[in-house]
Amino acid sequence: MLALTAVLMLAGCTGWQSAIDVQGAAAISIKQLIFLFVAVCSVVWAMVMAVLIRALWRGREERGRPADLDPQTERRMTRAVIAATAVTVVIVTVFTTASFFTTRALSLASHDDLTIKVRGQQWWWSVEYLSPPERRLQTANEIHIPVGQNVRLQLEGADVIHSFWVPNLAGKQDLIPGRPNTLTIRAERPGVYRGQCAEFCGLQHAHMAFLVIAEEPAAFERWVNSQQQSATDPSDADVIAGQQVFLSRPCAACHAIRGTSATGTTGPDLTHVGGRKYIAAGLLETTRGSLAAWIADPQTLKPGNNMPMVPLSADELRSVSAYLASLK
């Protein structure tokens, strides 16, 4: 029964955001470390419990004065205490050494194939591919990486401290305003891994997620090429109207759409927003409907976020969401 419960609980730990279902080199070494700790600590706990239960049991039978011990028992007990202390020292030393080497291994990537700047802000992630130069591009809330390559993340905080955490791939690393941190991740297998801000950062901390999408190198190159393109020029009348709305309203002051006059940097780059899986940092799946819902009233969907409600007529709303959905 107990075993069954344990199995069922562990089954809940697999999935796209799990520190146990590991898919990256760093996460694998962290998992091994955790398992070592859990195993050793479980044995220690079981032994302590056994001794405790035995002591309680015996305490009921003979109620002699505690200090009245014959020399033989006294010697036996002294040896037991010394042995327990020695074992404790050994375990703590092993733990410390293991943690030290694991931590060191995490930051010892021999080379990086790709450098990405991730800037955390209330409450979304701006993502800029810095090098190599032929892969430069700008996006948000979604990080594509090639499988089997070391990706160096340059982590920066824009306003308060955030923390970058993709449990399937690596441990947490803080994004601190004024002090860039780095983290190297590497996915061993293709997949979609969910990450989340892991440092309380205000009202919408809970809605500050992102995806890491690990792809085979060829698929990754295709993605890079499509992302580097400017936004496609609209042809459909509705979509053209939507572009007009976007460019003439406050939207363009906060958002960039490459290939148009919109160059704002306060909000996410929307050049290929229609091609991202989620909008508003993991809040809603990207569809024309969810885009319209978001634009109509961002403060009800994600109260306190930094996009204001811009009053639009129903027609404007319909066409602007059609336009954004068309930006694949």
Place this chain on the structure above:
Amino acid sequence: MIGHMRILQVSLCIAVAMAGCQREERQLRLDPPVAAALDEIALMPNGISGAPPEVFFALGRPYETNAYNLSQGKRLYSWFGCKACHADGQGGAGPAFLDGWWNYGPEIVSIVASIRDGRPHGMPAFRDKMTTEQIWQLAGYVQTIGAYSVKTAAPGRNDDKHVRPAENRGPAALLFDEGPRPLHSDQGPRP
């Protein structure tokens, strides 16, 4: 009886402590009709001074007295590039706010009008770049930079080094001097 008194005292203490927990209201979402009403400021014919709309008072002058709005205003001040021309209040291509001299008056409506509609000598209009709510938040913040008396609420602190006294110290009150001659003498000496 004593027991009852005790319970009463303890619950009174808890009630008093809980009252202290009430935090400032954050108006996160301005209903479109309210926003439209806020846009209806009545300016004097020369575009200087005037009266805020009724709804501003009905809401309790939120953009002058609410710390959340002032903090948002402070963010908007850097997000919308005001620093490029006005620095952190010291001025540059645009006039300084720190000296406490307002070419177009110190009232919040004048500042709203300056930001929303622009001013003839080089102040761009932000009407199409910001929402009404944001313009009011920003105006409330700009007002604190050039205020002679300290407001009861202050925006968040700077993350980087201060280049002037913080807003909660009434920077203009500390730095106020006679200032430059008004740019447009036809509008009379100010303040």
